[in-house]
Structure formats: structure tokens, C-alpha cells
Amino acid sequence: EDQVTQSPEALRLQEGESSSLNCSYTVSGLRGLFWYRQDPGKGPEFLFTLYSAGEEKEKERLKATLTKKESFLHITAPKPEDSATYLCAVRPGRQGNLIFGKGTKLSVKP
Amino acid sequence: DADVTQTPRNRITKTGKRIMLECSQTKGHDRMYWYRQDPGLGLRLIYYSFDVKDINKGEISDGYSVSRQAQAKFSLSLESAIPNQTALYFCAISDLDTQYFGPGTRLTVL
Numbered sequence: 505e506d507q508v509t510q511s512p513e514a515l516r517l518q519e520g521e522s523s524s525l526n527c528s529y530t531v532s533g534l535r536g537l538f539w540y541r542q543d544p545g546k547g548p549e550f551l552f553t554l555y556s557a558g559e560e561k562e563k564e565r566l567k568a569t570l571t572k573k574e575s576f577l578h579i580t581a582p583k584p585e586d587s588a589t590y591l592c593a594v595r596p597g598r599q600g601n602l603i604f605g606k607g608t609k610l611s612v613k614p
Numbered sequence: 615d616a617d618v619t620q621t622p623r624n625r626i627t628k629t630g631k632r633i634m635l636e637c638s639q640t641k642g643h644d645r646m647y648w649y650r651q652d653p654g655l656g657l658r659l660i661y662y663s664f665d666v667k668d669i670n671k672g673e674i675s676d677g678y679s680v681s682r683q684a685q686a687k688f689s690l691s692l693e694s695a696i697p698n699q700t701a702l703y704f705c706a707i708s709d710l711d712t713q714y715f716g717p718g719t720r721l722t723v724l
Binding site for chain 1: 618647654655656657658659662672702704711712713714715716717718720
């Protein structure tokens with residue numbers, strides 16, 4: 505069964521304290537792994553797509569990496585405005601629709 | 615202007631009422647989706663449409679129906695609302711790859 509697990513469920517950081525969020529997946533024929541940011545009561549905002557193991561993408565303080573079993577979202581020197589829930593999703597090869605994890609809620613305190 | 619618009623943004627209704635949530639887009643993408651989001655359960659796919667004549671059930675379609683009135687419009691209906699349909703509802707659009715989400719509709723069924 506295709507599955508996505510995100511950890512931790514919640515993460516509290518001090519401003520400037522770098523850390524990583526994990527997305528582990530079991531899927532047949534990965535056709536893409538997606539990261540989204542979601543603010544409370546708002547729609548998910550697209551961040552990155554990764555397609556193959558070893559691929560990396562960066563945007564400001566965020567860097568996403570991909571292996572054959574998991575993806576990491578690294579946050580370098582976070583600021584309070586980085587506080588949000590980060591969602592990971594995968595697209596299996598056989599049916600094409602996204603399967604979402606439950607998200608990691610990140611809080612960054614000044 | 616936003617690429618994806620959802621109306622209404624908030625709705626409170628009573629058990630047994632028929633409700634329609636509307637989604638429109640300005641990007642010209644063929645693919646449109648309806649998701650619901652519940653605390654602790656993540657995003658779950660209700661229905662999706664790859665073009666005006668192609669509509670498919672998602673993971674949790676029972677109790678819902680959809681209509682694709684035009685390429686740019688995709689509506690979700692609850693024929694007889696029940697309290698456990700209280701949730702955040704998101705419309706999404708995509709090209710062949712990335713999904714982009716609307717701002718959401720918060721639906722409360724009393």
C-alpha cells in the first residue's frame with residue numbers, strides 16, 4: 505500500500521536554530537515528491553518537486569532533498585515567519601493522484 | 615487575481631440541507647480536484663476531473679457529487695449534509711505535474 509509518513513508531528517525551534525523535517529514514503533514507482541507549506545485556515549502553497557534520488561532544491565532558507573525512501577526539508581536559520589505546517593505528498597506511478605502525509609507543524613519562536 | 619477561487623469561504627448549514635461549493639480557475643488547466651482536510655487526517659481526495667467529460671471518484675466520494683460545468687469551473691455538492699462533513703474543503707488545479715490549491719471553504723454542518 506502506498507503510504508507517506510511525516511515526522512515529527514510538531515517541531516518547536518528558536519529563531520536561528522536550524523533543523524530538518526522528515527517525509528518517509530512507500531510507493532510503487534515514484535513519479536514525484538512534493539512539498540507544500542500551509543498557514544492556518546489557508547490553502548497549501550507549493551514549494552518544491554523532487555523526482556529522483558539525489559536531487560536537491562532550494563528556496564530561501566529551505567532546502568529539500570530526496571533519497572529512495574525519504575525526503576528531508578532542511579530549514580536553515582529559521583525566522584518566525586517560517587512557522588507553518590509543512591506537507592509532503594507523493595505521486596505513485598500507477599494511478600497518478602497525490603498521497604499526502606499528515607504534515608509537520610513548525611513553530612519558530614523569536 | 616488569484617489563480618483558484620473558491621466560494622463561499624465560510625458556510626454554516628444544518629443537517630439535511632443541500633450545499634454547493636464552487637471552484638473557478640484562471641490558469642486554463644484541464645485537471646481539477648476536490649479535497650477535504652480534517653485535523654489529524656490530512657488531505658483526502660473526494661473527486662477529480664481531467665477534463666470536462668472526465669470525472670472520477672477519489673478516496674472518499676460517498677455523500678458527495680460534482681459537476682464540471684466548464685474547463686474553468688468545478689463544483690462540489692453535498693446532497694444532504696451531515697455533521698461529519700464539517701471540514702475544510704480545498705479545490706486544486708494542475709498541469710501534468712504540480713497541483714495548486716485554492717484558499718479553501720470552511721464548512722460547518724450543525
